[in-house]
Amino acid sequence: MPFKDLREFIDKLEKEGEAQSIEEEVDWNLEAGAMLRRATEQNFPAPFFQKIKDYPNGYRLFGGSLANYRRISIAMDKSPDTSQQELMEEYLKRKKRTLKPVLVHEAPCKENIDRGDEVDLLKLPVPFLHEGDGGRYLGTFHLTISKDLDSDWVNWGMYRSMLHDKNSVSMWATPGSHLDGMYKRSYEPQGIPMEVAIVLGTEPISALCTAIPIAYGVSEVDVAGGIRGEPVELVKCETIDLEVPATAEIVIEGEMRPHERKDEGPFGDFTGYVTHGRKSVPVVHVKAITYRNDPIFTMSCMGIPVDDDTAIHSVTKGAEYLEALRASGLPVTGVCVLAEASELITVVAVKPPFSNVAEVIADIVWGTRAGRHLPYIIVVNDDVDPFDRSQVWHALATKCHPDRGIVKRKRGVLMPLLPSATSYERRHGLGARTYFDCTWPLDCDPKELPKRVSFKEIYPEEIQRKALAKWKKYGY
Numbered sequence: 001m002p003f004k005d006l007r008e009f010i011d012k013l014e015k016e017g018e019a020q021s022i023e024e025e026v027d028w029n030l031e032a033g034a035m036l037r038r039a040t041e042q043n044f045p046a047p048f049f050q051k052i053k054d055y056p057n058g059y060r061l062f063g064g065s066l067a068n069y070r071r072i073s074i075a076m077d078k079s080p081d082t083s084q085q086e087l088m089e090e091y092l093k094r095k096k097r098t099l100k101p102v103l104v105h106e107a108p109c110k111e112n113i114d115r116g117d118e119v120d121l122l123k124l125p126v127p128f129l130h131e132g133d134g135g136r137y138l139g140t141f142h143l144t145i146s147k148d149l150d151s152d153w154v155n156w157g158m159y160r161s162m163l164h165d166k167n168s169v170s171m172w173a174t175p176g177s178h179l180d181g182m183y184k185r186s187y188e189p190q191g192i193p194m195e196v197a198i199v200l201g202t203e204p205i206s207a208l209c210t211a212i213p214i215a216y217g218v219s220e221v222d223v224a225g226g227i228r229g230e231p232v233e234l235v236k237c238e239t240i241d242l243e244v245p246a247t248a249e250i251v252i253e254g255e256m257r258p259h260e261r262k263d264e265g266p267f268g269d270f271t272g273y274v275t276h277g278r279k280s281v282p283v284v285h286v287k288a289i290t291y292r293n294d295p296i297f298t299m300s301c302m303g304i305p306v307d308d309d310t311a312i313h314s315v316t317k318g319a320e321y322l323e324a325l326r327a328s329g330l331p332v333t334g335v336c337v338l339a340e341a342s343e344l345i346t347v348v349a350v351k352p353p354f355s356n357v358a359e360v361i362a363d364i365v366w367g368t369r370a371g372r373h374l375p376y377i378i379v380v381n382d383d384v385d386p387f388d389r390s391q392v393w394h395a396l397a398t399k400c401h402p403d404r405g406i407v408k409r410k411r412g413v414l415m416p417l418l419p420s421a422t423s424y425e426r427r428h429g430l431g432a433r434t435y436f437d438c439t440w441p442l443d444c445d446p447k448e449l450p451k452r453v454s455f456k457e458i459y460p461e462e463i464q465r466k467a468l469a470k471w472k473k474y475g476y
Contacts (some may be wrong), residue, residue: 001076002077002205002229002230003075003203003204003205003282004203004247005108005129005202005203005247005248006062006065006112006201006202006203006204006249006296006298007086007296008203008378009065009075009203009204010048010062010065011080012050012060012074013045013046013065013071016070016074017045018044018045018068018071018074018080018082018451019045019047019048019062019065019310020044020045020047020048021048021050021390022035022047022048022049022050022254023050023051024051025051025052025053026049026051026052026053026061027052028053028054028055028061028125028126028127028128028136029053029127030129030131031053031126031300032047032049032052032061032063032127032129033127033130033301033312035047036048036063036064036129036300036301037301037303038063038360039067039264040064040067040288040301040303040306040307041303041304042355043068043306044069045225045291045421046062046063046064046065047061047062047063047064047476048060048061048062048296049062051059052125055125056188058293058295059124059125059236059294059297060125060293060295060296060297061125061127061296061298061299062295062296062297062298063141063298063299064200064300064301064303064307064308064309065141065204065207066204066207066308066311066312066334067209067300067306067308067311068306068311069083069087069284069309069311070401071204071311072087072208072311072312072315074204075204075208075242076090076091076205076227077229077431078090079175083386083387084314084315084318084336085334085336086313086337086467088315088318088319088322089308089319090407091227091316091319091338092314092322092323094226094227094229094321095212095214095223095226095227096106096226096459097226098226099222099225099226099228099230099231100222100225100231101225101231101232101233101234101243102220102231102232102233102234103233103234103235103236103243104233104234104235104246105235106235107147107233107235107246107247107294108246108247108248108292109235109244109245109247109249109250109251109290109291109361110235110238110246110290111290111291111292111293112290112291112292112293113238113288113289113290114288114289114290115238115239115287115288116287116288118168119167119286119287119288120166120167120170120289121138121163121165121166121167121252121286121289122163122165122166123289124138124250124289124295124297126138126163126297127297127299129268129299129301130267130268130274130301130303132266132268132274133265133266133267133268133342134162134263134264134265134266134267134278135162135163136162136163136278137160137161137162137163137267137299138161138162138163138169138177138198138252138300138388139161139169139171139198139200139299140177140300140301141158141200141207141298141299141308142158142161142198142199142200142207142210142298143156143157143158143197143198143199143202143206143207143244143245143248144156144157144158144159144161144179144196144197144198144199144210145196145197145198145199145242145243145244146179146182146183146194146195146196146197146242146256147182147195147241147242148182148186148217149182149186149187149190149194150186151217151220153217153218154219154220154221154242154243155178155182155219156206156210156219156220156221156224156228157173157177157178157179157210157220158207158210158211159171159172159177159179159286160172160264160267161174161262162200162265162267164262164283167285167286168262168283168284168285168286168476169198169254169283169284169286170261170262170263170282170283170284171256171264171281171282171283172197172264172265172279172281173281173282175416175419175429178216181216182194182366183256183282184190187256187258188258188259188270190258190377191258191259192258193255193256193257193258194256195239195241195242195253195254195255195256195257196242196253196254196255196256196284197237197241197242197244197251197252197253197254198251198252198254198284199238199244199245199248199250199251199252199297200248200249200251200252200297200298201249201250201292201295201297201298202245202247202249202252202298203228203245203247203284203334203470205224205227205228206221206232206245207298208227208312209223209224209227211311211312211313211316212308212316212320213316213317213320213368213369213370214369215369217357217363219237221234227375228240232245233246233247234246235243235387237251237253237288237290238253238288238290239253239288240253240254240255240287241285242306248292248476249291249292249295249296249297250289250290250291250292250295250297250299251289251290251291252286252288252289253282253286253287253288253289253290254284254285254286254287255285255287256282256283256285257283257285259345260282260283261280261281261282261283262280262281262283263272263278263279263280263281264278264279265277265278265279265280268277268301268302268303268436269302269310269417270302270303270305270307270310270342270343270417271342271344271417271419272303272304272305272342272419272420273419275432276423276426286294289411291293294455302474305339305340305341305342305343306339306340309343310339310342310343311338312341312458313337313339313343314336314337314338314343314358315337315344316339316370317337317346317370317371318335318336318346320368320369320370320371321335321337321348321365321368321370321371322334322347323333323421324364324367324368325348325361325364325365325367326388328360328364330338330350330353330357330360330361330364331351331353331382332348332349332350332361333349333350333351334347334348334349334385334386334387335336335347335348335349335386335390336386336387336392338389340464344374344375344376344418345376345377345378346365346371346373346374346376346377346378347377347378347379347380347386347392348361348365348377348378348380348382348386349379349380349381349382349384349385349386350379350382351381351382352381352439352442354442355441355442355443356437357439357448358377358379358407358435358436358437358439359381359407359435359437361377361379361405361435362377362379362407362433362435365377366412366433372413373413373414373415373416373431374415374433375412375418375431375432375433375434375455376433376434376435376436377414377433377434377435377436378392378395378396378398378400378435378436378438379435379436379437379438379439380392380395380396380438380439381395381399381439381440382385384438392473396436396438396466399438399439399440400436400437400438401437404437405435405436405437405438406433406434406435406436407436407437408432408433408434409432409433409434410432411430411431411432412432412433413428413429413431413433414429414430414431415431416429418431442452455467
């Protein structure tokens, strides 16, 4: 059964050893971020901070809720030991059966309602996450909800939000993202404020679905219902014409006014580096805050992977690439987005049906919405498991020709947070792409191909069985 709310999910994580309640007081200023970052880098349980410095008892922080495959598996009501590959297949199966949300009239997120002069974002334990950040970040693991001006399409995304004062935050959205397009192409040119809800502490699948690269015009809430196997319950906001998850911990209602900007950043990001400088970005003015009793403020502390962002995207983006390649008819045997490479490298295994198939694979992946910012693709033969890093690195080192096997595209869509990009490239959106062809040439005489020296390939099956049997006697 799907989780009704974040609290049910945390209980399950604690039972599975994937969350840890921290009873000692923790400072919202850097200390909570440092503890979460350490937990992420060492794959410790997700920390659930019960007592926050300067805040009353009952205000809590929870981070890292989907920072590894075990937690994503639990969120999807699967065995905690479900693999990345299995999660991708399950995601593809479930996302096909979308379920519309249902509207309810009473909701836990309405237990407390602050409007107008009562609004004070500083009442929430907003963390200062990394030394060098531009401020306290209210939105790092949340839903940002907005509605298309000309249709009934509702977008759920995760767009980082930096606290400015008691009733405003600045919000950065990747250029070309759905929220960026809604605001800059529809609302702002017509001089109309865009209503926005920032929602913290939802059940886990709603949070996961903010990070899926679905098509323009598709509402993530419908996909979330399909993945959960049960519709998401929504409730109307108090001051804006949007609907939000009824069991959320905290809902912040506001509007993004046209032609108004405030500075945002720097910020320690998913690439493992601090993003460059400050940006002038749109501002959300808060009209109301609704929240549960003893609210749980959810957060992520991005940096060196693997964390929530890279774990989730390695499943959802990998699945989208796999689906696109299968739709093309190519005999692809696996696709792996490398979470530990900040999702910037994707490995594709294929049984080559024709020469230079790597070129076609690269074009298909880069042509997807998920892949337009992907800088690196590694293409390997089907005898390489793309999820086995040692096999991938061996293929890259031995089968990719150092000249003709590395194909560079000097013009491409820039991933704006790419650390290696120059300031000039960022200003002008100038990107580049590279793929590594680690497949044997089809026109090569099979007798000329070197035989791989591995246990399974260099010894007869009878000898393998004898060796395994003898090792088994020693407990291996």
